[in-house]
Amino acid sequence: MLSEQELLRRTKREELMRMGIDPYPAELFDFTHTTQHLRDAFAHKAARSPAGANTQGGYESHLDLSADPTYGQVRMAGRLMGFRIMGNASFAEVQDSAGRMQLYFRRDDLCPGDDKTMYNTVFKKLLDIGDIIGVEGHVFTTMTGELSLYVKQFKLLTKSLRPLPVVKEVVNEQTGEKEIYDAFTDPELRYRQRYVDLIVNPHVRETFIKRSKLVNSIRQYLTDKGYLEVETPILQPIHGGAAARPFVTHHNTLDMTLYLRIANELYLKRLIVGGYDGVFEFAKDFRNEGMDRTHNPEFTQVEFYVAYKDYNWMMDTIEEMVEKVAIDVTGTTKVTVGPNVIDFKRPWKRLTMFQAIQEFTGVDVSEMEEDSLRDVAESRGIKTDSSMGKSKLIDEIFGEACEPNLIQPTFITDYPVEMSPLTKKHRSKPGLVERFEAICNGKEIANAYSELNDPIDQRARFEEQLELARRGDDEAMAMDEDFLRALEYGMPPTAGVGLGIDRLAMIMTNQPSIQEVLFFPQMRPEKKSEVSTEADFVAAGVPVQWVLAVQQLGFMTVAQLQAANPNKLFNDLGGVRKKLKMSEVPMPKIEEVREWVG
RNA sequence: GAUCUGGUAGCUCAGUGGGUAUAGCAAUACACUUUUAAUGUAUGGGGCCUGGGUUCGAAUCCCAGCCGGAUCACCA
Numbered sequence: 001m002l003s004e005q006e007l008l009r010r011t012k013r014e015e016l017m018r019m020g021i022d023p024y025p026a027e028l029f030d031f032t033h034t035t036q037h038l039r040d041a042f043a044h045k046a047a048r049s050p051a052g053a054n055t056q057g058g059y060e061s062h063l064d065l066s067a068d069p070t071y072g073q074v075r076m077a078g079r080l081m082g083f084r085i086m087g088n089a090s091f092a093e094v095q096d097s098a099g100r101m102q103l104y105f106r107r108d109d110l111c112p113g114d115d116k117t118m119y120n121t122v123f124k125k126l127l128d129i130g131d132i133i134g135v136e137g138h139v140f141t142t143m144t145g146e147l148s149l150y151v152k153q154f155k156l157l158t159k160s161l162r163p164l165p166v167v168k169e170v171v172n173e174q175t176g177e178k179e180i181y182d183a184f185t186d187p188e189l190r191y192r193q194r195y196v197d198l199i200v201n202p203h204v205r206e207t208f209i210k211r212s213k214l215v216n217s218i219r220q221y222l223t224d225k226g227y228l229e230v231e232t233p234i235l236q237p238i239h240g241g242a243a244a245r246p247f248v249t250h251h252n253t254l255d256m257t258l259y260l261r262i263a264n265e266l267y268l269k270r271l272i273v274g275g276y277d278g279v280f281e282f283a284k285d286f287r288n289e290g291m292d293r294t295h296n297p298e299f300t301q302v303e304f305y306v307a308y309k310d311y312n313w314m315m316d317t318i319e320e321m322v323e324k325v326a327i328d329v330t331g332t333t334k335v336t337v338g339p340n341v342i343d344f345k346r347p348w349k350r351l352t353m354f355q356a357i358q359e360f361t362g363v364d365v366s367e368m369e370e371d372s373l374r375d376v377a378e379s380r381g382i383k384t385d386s387s388m389g390k391s392k393l394i395d396e397i398f399g400e401a402c403e404p405n406l407i408q409p410t411f412i413t414d415y416p417v418e419m420s421p422l423t424k425k426h427r428s429k430p431g432l433v434e435r436f437e438a439i440c441n442g443k444e445i446a447n448a449y450s451e452l453n454d455p456i457d458q459r460a461r462f463e464e465q466l467e468l469a470r471r472g473d474d475e476a477m478a479m480d481e482d483f484l485r486a487l488e489y490g491m492p493p494t495a496g497v498g499l500g501i502d503r504l505a506m507i508m509t510n511q512p513s514i515q516e517v518l519f520f521p522q523m524r525p526e527k528k529s530e531v532s533t534e535a536d537f538v539a540a541g542v543p544v545q546w547v548l549a550v551q552q553l554g555f556m557t558v559a560q561l562q563a564a565n566p567n568k569l570f571n572d573l574g575g576v577r578k579k580l581k582m583s584e585v586p587m588p589k590i591e592e593v594r595e596w597v598g
Numbered sequence: 599g600a601u602c603u604g605g606u607a608g609c610u611c612a613g614u615g616g617g618u619a620u621a622g623c624a625a626u627a628c629a630c631u632u633u634u635a636a637u638g639u640a641u642g643g644g645g646c647c648u649g650g651g652u653u654c655g656a657a658u659c660c661c662a663g664c665c666g667g668a669u670c671a672c673c674a
Contacts, residue, residue: 004643005608005625058640082634089631105633129624142632165609166624168635181635182610182623188666200609244674281603289673290599382672444674476672527616527648527664 001552005163012126013159021122023159029134031077035541036098037140038074042147042529043337049339063141066150071139076101078155079199082166085124091148094135097259099202102148103135106286123154130160130199141297167200187228191521199308205515211505211517215282218302218499220474221321227278227304232267232285234260238516240263240483241422241579244287244442247297265422265496266483268305268449272494273486280304293513294443296592309495310450311434318438318446318497319346320407329508337441340407348438350411353398360401365394373397374591391416404438421461421477435475438499445504448497455487527528541596545585552594 002010006122010012018024045060065071078096088107093100107119113584122366128134137151172179184190184526190197190204197204221572223229237256239246239378249258264283271279286298306314333345352361354366363376373393377384383398394416413436414429423433434450452458462479469476505517515521540558550573553563561569570593 001645003608003625008625061615084633086633086636087630091636093634102634104632108631140632142634144632144634147633148632148633163624168623179635184609186605186610186666188605191666215610218674241644242674246646287674290671293668295673394622418654447674478609524665574653 003163006161009159009163012128013161016126016156016159019117019122021156023156025155025157029077029155030075032073032075033135034076034096034098035078035094035101038071038076038101038147038149038523039099041071042139045141045147059141059147061141061143061145063139063450065140066138068138073136074139074149075134075136077134077150078132079160079163080127080129080133081128088119090123090198094133095199102142102146102583104140104142104148104150105154106150109150109489110154111548122156127156128160128163129166129471130162130164130403131156132158132160135401138462153225156223164196165200170270187515188523191515191523197505207509207511207516207521209508214329214505214508215302215501217325217407218321218501219282221324222278222280222302225279226277227306228276230268230271230276230279230281232264232271232281232283236261238478238480239311240477240480242285242287243477245289247286262287262422263301263498264303265498268303269491269494269497270486272305272307273489275489277308278304278306291522292371294402294503294506295516296502296514299514301498303496303498305451305494307492307494310447311379311413311436311491311495314448314495314497315321315350315413315436318411318448318499320410321350322328322438322445325504326508328335336508337512338512340441342408342507344440348409348411350413350436352414353394353412353416356402356406356410356412356581357394357397360405361397364396386462389418389419395419401528402551403444404442407441409438409440409445411436418464420449421465422452424452424454425457443503444560445507446499448495451491451494451496453487453491453493458487459484461575463541466566509540539548545551546588562597566590566597568595569597 011291013023037510045063062503076094076096078094078101080092081100082093082097084091084172087248090105092103094103105119105123107116110119110123111117133154133159135149135151135154137149137153139147140150141147150336151455167183168181170176170179170181184197185390187253188203193245196207217450235249235251235258237258239259239262241261242265244258244262246262249260250256251258261283266279268281281304282298282300282302284298287295288297289295291297306317307574323333323346326335334341334343336342354364358364361380363372365376365597368376368390370390370393373390374384377393377397377400380400382400384393384396388396388421398412406412407477413434414426414432414554415423415435415437417423417431417433420433420435423435426432426434436448438446438448452461462477462484466479467478469478492588502514502517506512506514509517511517534544534547536558537550540561542550542561550561567590570588570590573588573593
């Protein structure tokens with residue numbers, strides 16, 4: 001059922017059409033300025049001294065640009081976000097992509113002749129908050145120093161049929177801080193209707209602009225180094241490159257199972273085999289696993305692979321790149337995240353995994369066998385079971401003792417070989433691989449290797465994964481014969497990395513949840529409760545005039561009505577008839593009511 | 599998956615000895631020619647998430663479910 005306000009807006013839409021005003025005109029609207037342009041252009045007119053600063057808007061008062069060649073005739077477009085109507089003159093707020101600006105409408109300037117319809121009817125009666133309009137006029141400031149547009153003409157560009165949440169913001173005179181009233185904060189509504197969130201919450205729009213800057217910063221860095229941006233398959237016959245459960249789909253023509261990629265690693269390495277020195281891809285990956293504050297089923301990584309390099313080189317590169325990202329996105333290397341200030345300035349701390357464990361637990365686990373490791377884990381409250389081998393136990397201890405405490409960006413290096421089937425064995429440390437993770441704010445943001453390029457060793461590692469799969473590990477990697485074939489032709493020594501864009505965006509924008517850096521985070525579908533239409537009720541025998549009354553009594557579906565007690569319904573209808581002022585509609589007979597119920 | 603917590607008007611929310619529901623913004627009407635959370639007066643607007651139960655009577659108490667959020671577990 002439509003709300004009162006929605007019905008009214010639909011009526012206004014019709015009324016406009018009757019007046020010959022198209023609420024959804026086809027032709028373009030050529031605006032000359034945005035709010036950003038104007039604020040920048042008048043920045044030097046901003047009142048700077050506190051002496052004359054009791055101005056609301058912060059600009060010199062009484063600027064009048066009506067004769068100015070540029071600002072005497074300005075066209076702007078945007079969404080109406082508020083009205084202050086005062087008889088024959090009014091103020092309104094328009095919001096465009098950059099922000100808000102005040103509009104001034106004066107009846108006799110808008111309508112110089114006798115016909116005051118455009119002001120009295122179209123502007124005052126038929127426009128609503130949320131409508132999109134184009135305006136033309138000159139720039140001026142009011143007595144209070146608010147930069148404004150003196151509107152001489154306006155044109156409706158889009159009628160909005162749903163009422164928008166109205167968020168009001170006021171600057172506290174004592175503290176000078178902004179206070180927000182009636183903020184639109186319900187996370188469910190914000191995520192399901194992100195468009196509303198973006199209209200009403202400027203800081204949300206800002207977060208996503210920063211995310212875009214972050215991606216651009218990385219793209220620019222990698223492109224400037226001469227690496228090639230590529231695209232590789234999202235639909236893959238074999239999912240590889242990470243340990244995760246995939247989403248499964250089916251191709252009808254080929255009649256085959258395909259997987260949404262969990263990583264693109266193996267394809268990028270094929271391109272290194274093909275002879276490119278460096279390739280990268282911003283990749284949406286899909287993992288069929290749990291969702292929480294840091295996991296969404298689809299997420300973005302940038303993976304890149306560079307020939308003739310190793311993981312030490314990659315650490316230098318990641319440091320340099322992320323430091324640049326921090327500066328490009330936030331203007332500084334020091335980023336506030338929750339209660340912490342994280343400094344991305346190079347160089348970052350580097351610890352081997354064993355060093356990290358020793359630093360946070362005081363225990364040297366580097367020479368330990370499985371039993372001792374199990375004791376260490378148990379002593380720290382980690383639940384263990386017999387299926388957990390050495391490397392799993394080390395990983396658990398690290399995850400419990402170290403990772404959450406690594407707030408400043410830190411490289412953790414040299415992981416146990418069992419957990420890294422695509423990584424080259426360490427050049428000098430047996431049992432370890434040349435791998436690092438970059439940890440920041442207690443969470444992994446990047447994972448990198450000296451890539452394994454010995455095809456015989458790679459095959460053996462895949463075999464181990466198959467063994468794990470046979471024992472029931474549904475995240476074990478699958479054998480990829482084509483990838484092995486590529487390695488057999490020869491892949492140069494290569495360094496590769498995957499960097500989580502969402503996690504990095506959370507840090508750079510100080511957001512506690514991944515949902516805040518994804519426009520449309522995954523949600524359970526909203527379920528509309530079943531409601532019968534007017535036509536359904538009429539079809540069931542209820543006269544049109546009585547449908548509303550029946551709905552008022554709580555019968556939202558025909559089925560509910562048919563389960564009703566006809567005598568009680570008959571009585572209740574009498575009451576509703578009075579309430580709805582239906583005196584001109586005759587009361588139905590009890591027999592008729594019985595027929596509705598059926 | 600477990601525990602905790604929430605779901606009342608377009609939005610933000612009040613509402614337990616159980617008695618058809620509060621307020622602000624938004625809306626409608628009138629007034630008001632530089633206001634800025636504009637103001638003043640009046641008015642309208644509700645399947646109290648859904649379904650059961652207890653009761654003469656449920657937004658409120660009980661049970662089950664649906665959809666969020668937080669924490670933990672699992673998972674990278």
